[in-house]
Amino acid sequence: MLLAIDCGNTNTVFSLWDGTQFVATWRTATEHQRTADQYYVWLSSLMALQKIEATVDAVIISSTVPRVVFNLRVLCNRYFDCRPLVVGKPECRLPVEVRVDAGTQVGPDRLVNTVAGHDLYGGDLIVVDFGTATTFDVVASDGAYVGGVIAPGVNLSMEALHMAAAALPHVDVTRPDTVVGRNTVACMQSGIFWGYVGLVGGICARIREERDRPMRVIGTGGLAPLFASGEDLFDAIEPELTMHGLRIIHDFNKDTP
Ligand SMILES: Nc1ncnc2c1ncn2[C@@H]1O[C@H](COP(=O)(O)OP(=O)(O)OP(=O)(O)O)[C@@H](O)[C@H]1O
Ligand SMILES: CC(C)(CO)[C@@H](O)C(=O)NCCC(=O)O
Ligand SMILES: [K+]
Secondary structure, eight states: OEEEEEEOSSEEEEEEEOSSSEEEEEEEEOOTTOOHHHHHHHHHHHHHHTTOOOOOOEEEEEESSTTHHHHHHHHHHHHSOSOOEETTSTTSOOSSOBOSOTTOOOOHHHHHHHHHHHHHHOSSEEEEEESSEEEEEEEOTTSOEEEEEEEEOHHHHHHHHHHHOTTOOOOOOOOOSOSSOSSHHHHHHHHHHHHHHHHHHHHHHHHHHHHTSOOEEEEESTTHHHHHTTSSOOSEEOTTHHHHHHHHHHHHHHHOO
16 A cells, blocks of 8 residues: 655645555644654554554655654655655656746645646646645646745634734634624634635736636645635635645656656
């Protein structure tokens, strides 16, 4: 089985692909101190709990946190007897071209999302991912990655308000009933929710204008469904977009000598 690992700045997601479908997905906080042995104890007990008798024989990793890759490599060598494919490393080829400034290191999660978006929807596309950051990534008609936008993440913005202002509490992100709030929590929820609806809609409109063509918008990440409820922001929501992209990149490297 293939183990796909999507390591973000906040959370790390492990998914098992049996050749036909993802049979299990597990999420843990990203911590660079975690050792290979700790990962394995955690993973093997979850597999036992779900009665998954899998032999992992291939691993693909996308990590926005360079420091965690070392221990994940040890995990693969020690427990799965394989060398992981790491997105962004020269030995991991991509099925699409990356057209950005020379020397630019594009976050692997962003590349993976665009590969997946192009596989599912073709081009031209904008992929919006609501993770630690809110990212917009643009896919040309031939599938090439041609750049994007990085804005602060939704939870990060909410947390920043709380951290910086003594009288602002910790609040969950949700869609408020009205735009004009009558209490602190409702006011903050409105600022974040309608603020991001405006941000996402505005940036997509400007990208379309700049590129002067119709483009579909695909949303992913934990908060995408919430923002989809606010306005007609997305043509589709794909919660498993990153995992889908990891699988495609793995197959591409396996099949293309
Ligand atoms: N209504 C909500 N309010 C706050 N957080 C939410 C809500 N719904 C989902 N989430 C959060 O969304 C997160 C899942 O998002 P996602 O995996 O896309 O990004 P992340 O793990 O936060 O970031 P990264 O991938 O950069 O590590 C989960 O941590 C989940 O708690
Ligand atoms: C922007 C984030 C944090 C989104 O996860 C990640 O993709 C990243 O660290 N990127 C590196 C810089 C870049 O993508 O241009
Ligand atoms: K993510």
